[in-house]
Amino acid sequence: MTTSTIEAVVPGEQIKESETDHPLGNGGRQIIQAHSEEDISNVLQYANEHVLTVNIMSGGTKRGYGGTMKEADILLSLANYKGIVEHSVGDLTLTVRPGTTLKEISDQLAESGQCLALDPPWPELATIGGIVAANDSGCKRLLYGSARDLVIGTRIVYVDGRVIRTGGKVVKNVAGYDMNKLFIGAMGTLGVISEITLKLRPLPKYEGLSLVHFPDGGEQKMHDVARCILDSMMEPVSLEVLTPSISEKLTGERLYTLVIAFEDQEKAVIQQEKWVTEHLPSGVTQTILSEQEASEWWDAFRHQGPNGHNDDPDATDTQAALKLGSLPSDVPANLKIAEELAGVHHVSLEAHGGAGHGISRVYLNGFPEDIIAFTKALRSAVENKHGYVICTHLPFEMRPAADVWGEKPAYFSLLEGIKQTNDPKKLLNRQRFVGGI
Amino acid sequence: MFRKKQAKQKPDAVASALITIAGKENVLYLKEDLLSYECDGYTLERGMPRAVVFVRNTQHVADVVKQLNALGVPYIARGAGTGLSGGATPRGGEIIISLVRMKRLLELDLENRQAVVEPGYINLKLTQSISDKGYYYAPDPSSQYACTIGGNVAENSGGAHCLKYGVTTNHILGLEVVLPSGEMMEIGKSGVPDQPGYDLLGLLTGSEGTLGIVTKITVNILKNPEGKKTALAYFDDIDDASQAVSDIIATGIIPAALEMMDEIAIEGVEASAYPVGHPRDIAAFLLIEVDGIQAGIDDQIDDILTVCKSNHVRDVKVAQDEAERSMWWANRKMGFGAMGAISPDYLVQDGVIPRTRLPEVLTRITEISRKYELRIANIFHAGDGNLHPLILFDARVPGESDRASKAGSECLQVCADVGGSITGEHGVGIEKSAEMRFIFSDEEMRAQTDIRHVFNPDDLLNPGKLFPEPGRCVEVKHNEKKEAAASIN
Ligand SMILES: Cc1cc2nc3c(=O)[nH]c(=O)nc-3n(C[C@H](O)[C@H](O)[C@H](O)COP(=O)(O)OP(=O)(O)OC[C@H]3O[C@@H](n4cnc5c(N)ncnc54)[C@H](O)[C@@H]3O)c2cc1C
Numbered sequence: 001m002t003t004s005t006i007e008a009v010v011p012g013e014q015i016k017e018s019e020t021d022h023p024l025g026n027g028g029r030q031i032i033q034a035h036s037e038e039d040i041s042n043v044l045q046y047a048n049e050h051v052l053t054v055n056i057m058s059g060g061t062k063r064g065y066g067g068t069m070k071e072a073d074i075l076l077s078l079a080n081y082k083g084i085v086e087h088s089v090g091d092l093t094l095t096v097r098p099g100t101t102l103k104e105i106s107d108q109l110a111e112s113g114q115c116l117a118l119d120p121p122w123p124e125l126a127t128i129g130g131i132v133a134a135n136d137s138g139c140k141r142l143l144y145g146s147a148r149d150l151v152i153g154t155r156i157v158y159v160d161g162r163v164i165r166t167g168g169k170v171v172k173n174v175a176g177y178d179m180n181k182l183f184i185g186a187m188g189t190l191g192v193i194s195e196i197t198l199k200l201r202p203l204p205k206y207e208g209l210s211l212v213h214f215p216d217g218g219e220q221k222m223h224d225v226a227r228c229i230l231d232s233m234m235e236p237v238s239l240e241v242l243t244p245s246i247s248e249k250l251t252g253e254r255l256y257t258l259v260i261a262f263e264d265q266e267k268a269v270i271q272q273e274k275w276v277t278e279h280l281p282s283g284v285t286q287t288i289l290s291e292q293e294a295s296e297w298w299d300a301f302r303h304q305g306p307n308g309h310n311d312d313p314d315a316t317d318t319q320a321a322l323k324l325g326s327l328p329s330d331v332p333a334n335l336k337i338a339e340e341l342a343g344v345h346h347v348s349l350e351a352h353g354g355a356g357h358g359i360s361r362v363y364l365n366g367f368p369e370d371i372i373a374f375t376k377a378l379r380s381a382v383e384n385k386h387g388y389v390i391c392t393h394l395p396f397e398m399r400p401a402a403d404v405w406g407e408k409p410a411y412f413s414l415l416e417g418i419k420q421t422n423d424p425k426k427l428l429n430r431q432r433f434v435g436g437i
Numbered sequence: 438m439f440r441k442k443q444a445k446q447k448p449d450a451v452a453s454a455l456i457t458i459a460g461k462e463n464v465l466y467l468k469e470d471l472l473s474y475e476c477d478g479y480t481l482e483r484g485m486p487r488a489v490v491f492v493r494n495t496q497h498v499a500d501v502v503k504q505l506n507a508l509g510v511p512y513i514a515r516g517a518g519t520g521l522s523g524g525a526t527p528r529g530g531e532i533i534i535s536l537v538r539m540k541r542l543l544e545l546d547l548e549n550r551q552a553v554v555e556p557g558y559i560n561l562k563l564t565q566s567i568s569d570k571g572y573y574y575a576p577d578p579s580s581q582y583a584c585t586i587g588g589n590v591a592e593n594s595g596g597a598h599c600l601k602y603g604v605t606t607n608h609i610l611g612l613e614v615v616l617p618s619g620e621m622m623e624i625g626k627s628g629v630p631d632q633p634g635y636d637l638l639g640l641l642t643g644s645e646g647t648l649g650i651v652t653k654i655t656v657n658i659l660k661n662p663e664g665k666k667t668a669l670a671y672f673d674d675i676d677d678a679s680q681a682v683s684d685i686i687a688t689g690i691i692p693a694a695l696e697m698m699d700e701i702a703i704e705g706v707e708a709s710a711y712p713v714g715h716p717r718d719i720a721a722f723l724l725i726e727v728d729g730i731q732a733g734i735d736d737q738i739d740d741i742l743t744v745c746k747s748n749h750v751r752d753v754k755v756a757q758d759e760a761e762r763s764m765w766w767a768n769r770k771m772g773f774g775a776m777g778a779i780s781p782d783y784l785v786q787d788g789v790i791p792r793t794r795l796p797e798v799l800t801r802i803t804e805i806s807r808k809y810e811l812r813i814a815n816i817f818h819a820g821d822g823n824l825h826p827l828i829l830f831d832a833r834v835p836g837e838s839d840r841a842s843k844a845g846s847e848c849l850q851v852c853a854d855v856g857g858s859i860t861g862e863h864g865v866g867i868e869k870s871a872e873m874r875f876i877f878s879d880e881e882m883r884a885q886t887d888i889r890h891v892f893n894p895d896d897l898l899n900p901g902k903l904f905p906e907p908g909r910c911v912e913v914k915h916n917e918k919k920e921a922a923a924s925i926n
Contacts, residue, residue, distance in 0.1 A: 090793035181639025202689035233663035268733030417891035
């Protein structure tokens, strides 16, 4: 049965005409709000029958991440499809709808002394659906892993309206292919995530945070300290390098800074902080924050960079964000190169990267052509060491020139084959992903 | 399924082609040589391969695959053959591509906590060869002294310490694979995280050798924990032991391992080569290990002892030294094999349940045991709800193999009923393909086979595994097994 109009598919009050011309693109001529999985399924089925393209959005924090189509026929909003479906306290698992923000999840879990060990930025705006679809993460992935380590099940609405369960609700499961993995980081190009089940952790008993500042020219020392900790039996949850510019903003010191955090029993945290103090070379300064200060510090840290809503339309400068992936040991050097290139290309830069996990984030401000030139130069430097550079936030107009995803991987035909299998008409988030998928 | 050929003294055309690629010393084709490749660690179903080729390098794998494609002959990758679901078992007539001679440790990058190994490298060897530097490889299946890391990747294997450290997929950073097209692909280049593109690493891990043949693996290695303590807690009532498991987790501790064995399992391990001297009249014991920063360990173990005491533990003790700890672990890790001491045959099952449903599931397993008049021992990773009911039977008694298989299937149904899974670490293989229907609809399985088609369009790589053949329900499977078992004996 084909349905002739969208009004027959979802109630009229859930349909809106599009806002005009969003500078980040990824919009839709019609905005449809889903209030249920059935809504999602009906809208997709309708789109599939009528060959209409569909963009998917929840909190909109990643609206500037990929996409070379200004708007699709439909913008499917999941922002109102939210809430916790089931929190099984004894099993340390949570099932949640995609439009729920990370903050809503964290607040709810904290009441039972538990948490979801994901710490990407902007927790009150970013929804779990978007975080999983974009595979976003924060510095504590060093110890706790990223979405692929925490998602144990999903419900996916395929483009033809089928609802497919992947994984399950138990923490260990190898029945069939690990289909969860396909949808994590797929940027919504393979299906709409309508429910997610995640593995939880108990809230840490105690949180410790030290900031270690290195004097000018102390990058090698910093590299050595990071390696020394990683080669020890200490168990940091984060070992994040801050460039001087972002460090000044967050710590008051315009110096390379290492953010060393521990989460454990209080005794274990104190013991590790002591160990770090004893192993620091001369000439560096260490500030150990109280638990309260640490929590405020992380809060500030997680409110850096573009969030899809904080671009200033009147500013002469443009803001952009990049994600770098590299070997962990290359992180300090990559950040140093980024800093130098920022000078060459006249962009202002704030950056941080995980000396133990290999993901770095670069936030930029400058003229569009400078940002593009900088990105290209940085990409070629990072790729030389087998790393990559992705543009996680750029105004729509700049994306083609900046080449959001970089070179296609050698196995691109497999990616295309998977896309073809799940969404043969290429309707879902068209051109949002690697190689124009 | 495939026409069986009578093995001849001279290599047939296919074996000759394999010899041309890999050399005579690397090909088996005589029937007597092929017998040990009829099945893996799951012995209820068997099939004869057509030949076995021991590849020495990635090029061999690619050449063999291309050659077999050209000839239209199906093939199966095989590691140590310790799999427990028939993943490496032929349906009949396949070529076995054995990776056991690709067994080198290729690179060690301590700075980035990475090691690169060939697929035939044995799991335990990795830990042994880096332990002097203070590192280890976390996934520790009980078969780790024999199984290969390639097999671990294919099965997404777990182990006792996965509760805290995760299963194989959480430790794989890169793979080199030969696809069924014969093309070689490097995925997760150099171990750099979050490569742009769909997560093929995650998809390939646990695909039971049906999407590609893994020829090189980059794994994440970990630094040894600073401190470690192991406790053994004896309970008179299995419900108390189950409750203790939940209460330990509720204290906010994630133990490195939290294992349980019931009375029959204890009878088995005490009769085996690694007895510990467990009291024989207890209902269950918990083997609990915590590790991490030394300064926090004592508090954790104290909290655990308190939980055990509040759950009426009869006796609880902490290992006094490494020798005692090792003895407890050897006793646990040899648990499956130990059943051989009290039963001529046993079938290992591998269901998963939400941890909180443990008491009711154990009760239902007891009922299944009564119904089929077969003893069922329980050894399991209690912390993550991964049960291993071991169904004891005697294949020489007519009908017992069949009853064992049915009882196993019913245990999995119980797991599915409480919202769990039919396998936590051993894989689906041949054994549980019909039971996939307990947890997935036909439409959901089709979504998976559609993905297989992208990688393995002609289904020449490990055909007939993982998914039920259309129309093949559990009943049909049991009848087939009955015939298979009859033909073995
Ligand atoms: C006594 C005993 C205890 C066990 N304990 C555990 C345990 O605690 N946890 C656990 O998870 N498992 C356990 N197992 C099961 C088994 O050891 C694991 O599944 C192991 O990973 C299999 O490795 P293998 O090298 O023997 O693989 P095989 O049995 O040879 O093959 C297993 C599957 O992997 C595929 N395969 C093998 N190599 C490759 C490759 N290079 N590329 C692609 N596919 C490949 C095969 O086709 C097959 O489908 C146990 C088994 C036994 C016998």
